[in-house]
Amino acid sequence: MVSDTSWMRNREGMGLWEHRGKVAVVGWGQSHMDRRWDGVTMDRSCGGLTKEACLKAIADAGLSLDDIDGLITSRETRAEQTWAPRPYFDPPYDTEDGLTYASADWIQRELGLKNVKYLKSDAPYIGPMMGLAAQAVGDGLCQTALVWYPMVNLEGRYGHNNPQNLNQEAPGATAFSLPWGYQNGAMFNNLVVFLQYCKKYGKSHDGLAPLCLNLRRNGLMTDWGYYSLHEPYQLTREDYLNGRVIEEPLVIYDCDRPVNTCAAFIFTTAERARDLRQKPVYVLNHAQNNGRGRSTMATLEEHQEAVASLARKMWEGSGLGASDVDIFNPYDGYLTFTQQFLEGFQWHGVKWGEAHDFYADDTRVEGPHPFLSSGGNNGTGRNRAVLFSDSIQQLRGTAGPRQVTVKADTALAGCNTPDSCGFMMFSKHPS
Amino acid sequence: MSTIPGLERPAPVPNELTKPFWDACNERRLVLQNCTACARLHYPPAPRCSQCGSPDNFEWKEVEGKGHIDVFMVIRDSRIRGFRSAQPINFAVITLDEDPGINFLSNLPGTPPGEVPMGAPVELIFEETSTGQLVHEWQVVS
Incomplete structure (x- = not known):
């Protein structure tokens, strides 16, 4: 699915990013969010929600459709199944494109974009996709890029419709994992790493409770988020500790909830950004990890080294250090791996093994350590884009009730997992 | 079948890379790729050494x-x-x-x-x- 990784900043020693401060995010749009698509309402299909998010982002930036000359997206929508064999609909919903993903060609056609010269539909997922967009604008492949990331959730129990899990045979690399019950995705390996973490540092699962509760609290201050819209109540510590077990010790509240939604962003040059509606949020660097562990299961030590390397790449390319980062929104799809990012980037001085103590401190947005001010995916539903949109809103000063009270000049955001991720450094200032 | 009641493991499907490994399993032997240049074991099987990057120095070593x-x-x-x-x-x-x-x-x-x-x-x-x-x-x- 991924055609080219040569644009990535995935090695140490690459120096200051050549486009540091010369690319900016000037627009953001978030569609409606449902738990699942109902299979009937086309405006709430993947394509419908994508159009909604894209038009909102373009309007937010104060641009017209004719200003867009780059289109960037990802096929990784986590639909886990195709719409087929169910019957398709009338055009433009007569293929998977528009129902379980929304390609650049589909959006170009549907929005009637006339001036597009750069189309990319195969970004790996949102973390690297944001870096790809910044790099494309910086490299001059396009001047103003519309970038979107749908998350798709169809009818049925999540994971149980994945064809791989129904197969009696285990081909390819799965031959070394499926026969023992390993389920693909981030959950299993990161749970193993979490167990290794607990063993090494003497920690336990209940140390994640404060993180979960604070993310739900922040998520309830995000008016478009799943819980604000559909289940607007706070969790208690007892709720968390008694949550339905997914895989011991992981409970339902450790897992971001699959949802159906789309977010879109507008990237452009710093020069073009000067005259637009929103205060530009500049990109100071992007960095990626795309490695894997040595053996069947990546280990705690491998993940720690991966994040430490990611941090070194981010500091090197942005010219900033840990103490310069005001807003920090790392991925929280499973709460069991968020601590690796917190400790690896040493945000607010947190060292290896100290994350649970940090979670137990004051991490509210009103407090001194507003960790994951977005509410993350745990607090808003698995849309992943919230990590970036909150960072942008915090720097714009438009985060509303989530607006932090500490300085918000820089923000660091990214996903997905420690060994496979893309992060971006934002700033209110180009240098 | 498995000695664990009710378990129906998905059956591995060998390919060109992994066939020697699975053939050895059928002989009740566990063999791993060993890069003779790096003295480094690999599991699961890999197309090239994760250390030196070469595909040319692999041997199957019984552990x-x-x-x-x-x-x-x-x-x-x-x-x-x-x-x-x-x-x-x-x-x-x-x-x-x-x-x-x-x-x-x-x-x-x-x-x-x-x-x-x-x-x-x-x-x-x-x-x-x-x-x-x-x-x-x-x-x-x-």
Whole structure:
């Protein structure tokens, strides 16, 4: 699915990013969010929600459709199944494109974009996709890029419709994992790493409770988020500790909830950004990890080294250090791996093994350590884009009730997992 | 079939890269790729050495089949069809004594779910899958 990784900043020693401060995010749009698509309402299909998010982002930036000359997206929508064999609909919903993903060609056609010269539909997922967009604008492949990331959730129990899990045979690399019950995705390996973490540092699962509760609290201050819209109540510590077990010790509240939604962003040059509606949020660097562990299961030590390397790449390319980062929104799809990012980037001085103590401190947005001010995916539903949109809103000063009270000049955001991720450094200032 | 009641493991399908490994399993031997230039074992099989990057120095090396339990959990709600009738079932990570950087998965046949002795030594066994292909497994040394 991924055609080219040569644009990535995935090695140490690459120096200051050549486009540091010369690319900016000037627009953001978030569609409606449902738990699942109902299979009937086309405006709430993947394509419908994508159009909604894209038009909102373009309007937010104060641009017209004719200003867009780059289109960037990802096929990784986590639909886990195709719409087929169910019957398709009338055009433009007569293929998977528009129902379980929304390609650049589909959006170009549907929005009637006339001036597009750069189309990319195969970004790996949102973390690297944001870096790809910044790099494309910086490299001059396009001047103003519309970038979107749908998350798709169809009818049925999540994971149980994945064809791989129904197969009696285990081909390819799965031959070394499926026969023992390993389920693909981030959950299993990161749970193993979490167990290794607990063993090494003497920690336990209940140390994640404060993180979960604070993310739900922040998520309830995000008016478009799943819980604000559909289940607007706070969790208690007892709720968390008694949550339905997914895989011991992981409970339902450790897992971001699959949802159906789309977010879109507008990237452009710093020069073009000067005259637009929103205060530009500049990109100071992007960095990626795309490695894997040595053996069947990546280990705690491998993940720690991966994040430490990611941090070194981010500091090197942005010219900033840990103490310069005001807003920090790392991925929280499973709460069991968020601590690796917190400790690896040493945000607010947190060292290896100290994350649970940090979670137990004051991490509210009103407090001194507003960790994951977005509410993350745990607090808003698995849309992943919230990590970036909150960072942008915090720097714009438009985060509303989530607006932090500490300085918000820089923000660091990214996903997905420690060994496979893309992060971006934002700033209110180009240098 | 598995000695774990109800378990129907998905059967490995060998390919060009992995056939020597699975053939050895059918002979009840555990063989790993060894890069003779780096003296580095690889598991699962890889197209090239993760250290020197060369595909040219691999040999298949039989290992002794002794290991230890690193961590474990209990699968109670598997998404994999063949595991649903065997739940709850152990899921453990085993480190190889000859090279602890190599790890394997195990359901620990013979150990009741959740009653896993962390850190305990384990030894290699083999279990049959639906196609007759044997897979490597580990059981606690009594």
